[in-house]
């Protein structure tokens with residue numbers, strides 16, 4: 001296990017010194033001896049996992065495999081019972097969370113206009129109102145919602161709401177973008193748009209970790225696949241190898257469409 005430096009909140013880093021953001025990249029995500037137990041039951045148990053900082057990692061596995069819990073652990077929304085998660089030299093926690101963004105299956109939006117939802121996030125960062133406006137327009141253009149900027153967010157369709165949630169996540173210029181079944185209830189056109197935005201984002205120095213049940217989607221997006229079963233990591237391989245020749249019986253059965261218990 002490498003020495004992990006104490007985390008410095010981004011706001012307190014002096015000019016000219018490395019910020020938490022700088023120290024996260026280009027380091028990999030490393031998980032070591034990670035376990036999560038609730039009420040005496042082990043729900044996540046991952047010995048070691050290292051993820052490339054620039055790939056799109058897809059996390060797959062049957063229902064209840066621990067995919068969402070793993071994402072929440074990585075995002076620091078829940079604390080592990082044991083073990084470490086680190087980005088580069090930095091232990092994951094409060095400070096790394098501000099360099100990450102997570103998109104959930106059900107978009108969580110403010111009861112304000114589309115643009116105000118983005119502006120809310122932009123206000124947490126430095127910048128003039130003209131800069132915020134320009135950045136807001138850039139983000140809304142990127143997700144195809146500029147025409148609805150002044151509309152109440154709650155009037156958007158499900159797919160549009162999810163694109164707004166994605167734009168809001170991208171507003172933070174995250175080093176790591178975590179998506180938990182973000183397209184699960186959307187139609188094919190919305191799925192395609194979100195996949196395109198995600199793929200384009202992953203080239204901008206943003207690591208993407210995408211949880212999905214959809215094998216076709218995993219094939220389209222993944223550079224590498226981590227397959228979970230009963231809270232354990234049963235394999236982590238480059239996507240080509242995983243889809244052609246999965247090494248675990250659970251992944252073979254899952255890809256063949258058989259029921260995996």
Ligand SMILES: Nc1ncnc2c1ncn2[C@@H]1O[C@H](COP(=O)(O)OP(=O)(O)OP(=O)(O)O)[C@@H](O)[C@H]1O
Nearest residue numbers: 038039043061062063064065066067068069070213
């Ligand atoms: N707060 C909690 N307390 C107790 N058990 C929990 C809690 N959260 C999740 N679990 C259990 O942990 C297991 C893994 O849950 P998780 O949501 O991570 O699965 P998943 O792989 O994302 O499943 P799905 O594909 O159905 O969303 C499940 O059996 C779930 O019931």
